[in-house]
Amino acid sequence: MLLVLSEEHKEHLSFLPKVDVAVVAEFGRIALEFLRRGTSRKIYEGAARKLCVPVEMVQHGVEGLMFLMTESSKHMISEVDFLDSVLVLGFGEELNQILLQLYLQHHSQIRSVLTLLSSNMPAYHNVEWRLDVQLASRSIRHQAIPMLTLRLLLTRGRDGSTDHSRVLQTDPSTLLHLISTLEAALAAMKTSHTRRILRNIK
């Protein structure tokens, strides 16, 4: 598929042919560093001073490059499609090749950074449990109430660094119901309907 670049985007990128090829390579490196770590205003200002152009122009150029890279990596476009999309900007052959090299070298890294942004639902990480029997309380003695206490450790996001924990308590009959529901869910994976879908996703 071809990337369609907006007019504003093309305008931002039109800064690139006006500078040296080495500078474009440097901008490419800065753009990828920013994708990994976040932007830094000082670098824009330093570059603008060296090239004697306004800071906004440098910023737009680098941001335009970042957007081009993320959009291309997002759609996993092939080399030919990337070159065709970039052709519309009217850059020289050398510049196109540099952009292509930048894309090919880094698109898998960019994709892994992009996957970190996606999931924001807590996911199961670990579970700890204990089985207790309540023997007495302040109001009533000589009881025997079995209870299961569960601590669910969940992670938020793909890196798994932030851990939430939820504590749950259940009696044996609810536990049995929980187990049978989860086993039914697991059995649903083995139905022919699911198998057909899984075969076709491959």
Add this chain to the structure above:
Amino acid sequence: MRFRFCGDLDCPDWVLAEISTLAKISSVKMKLLCAQVLKDLLGEGIDYDKVVKLTADAKFDSGDIKASVAVLSFIFSSAAKHDVDSESLSSELQQLGLPKEHTTGLCKSYEDKHTALQDKLRQTSLRLGNLEAVSWRVDYTLSSSVLMEVNEPVIQLKLQAKGAESGSMETTVVSVSSDKFRVLLAELKQAQAMMNALQ
């Protein structure tokens, strides 16, 4: 096949696969590796460089080293969890294909540290809101803004406990009048008597 050390369930496939990896090192090195893994399980930390040196002869790459440490951790902790004696463990591991000398070394290490391992596992079992520290102070209130002569003792209790869900230290400060405190003490003494009866 049901195995006692897996809790009367099937042995996981990865354990079967890694047992054959374990068979590649000599039985002497195996015993030293077991000692390292047991140190890690007891919370004393593992000396990874020593482990690398032990497995260097058999030319383990980093994946194999991690796999052998993982399978030994699983065997020890699972056997301690299900309270398996070392003869049963020995026969079950030999059924899975671990050579006899390796099994003997492993089971000897297991038998030595069996009680310590179970104690450590007991300590790390799930507990919510552990009470860590209690401090108290008795004050005597002389007077207040609403009553000139109060003349009452009051206790300030500071309880430091680990939060149930968060797991971090939470401090609770309560002040208790002497009557309420008497009731609290009587109830807690009854609970303590019940706990002692169970010991």
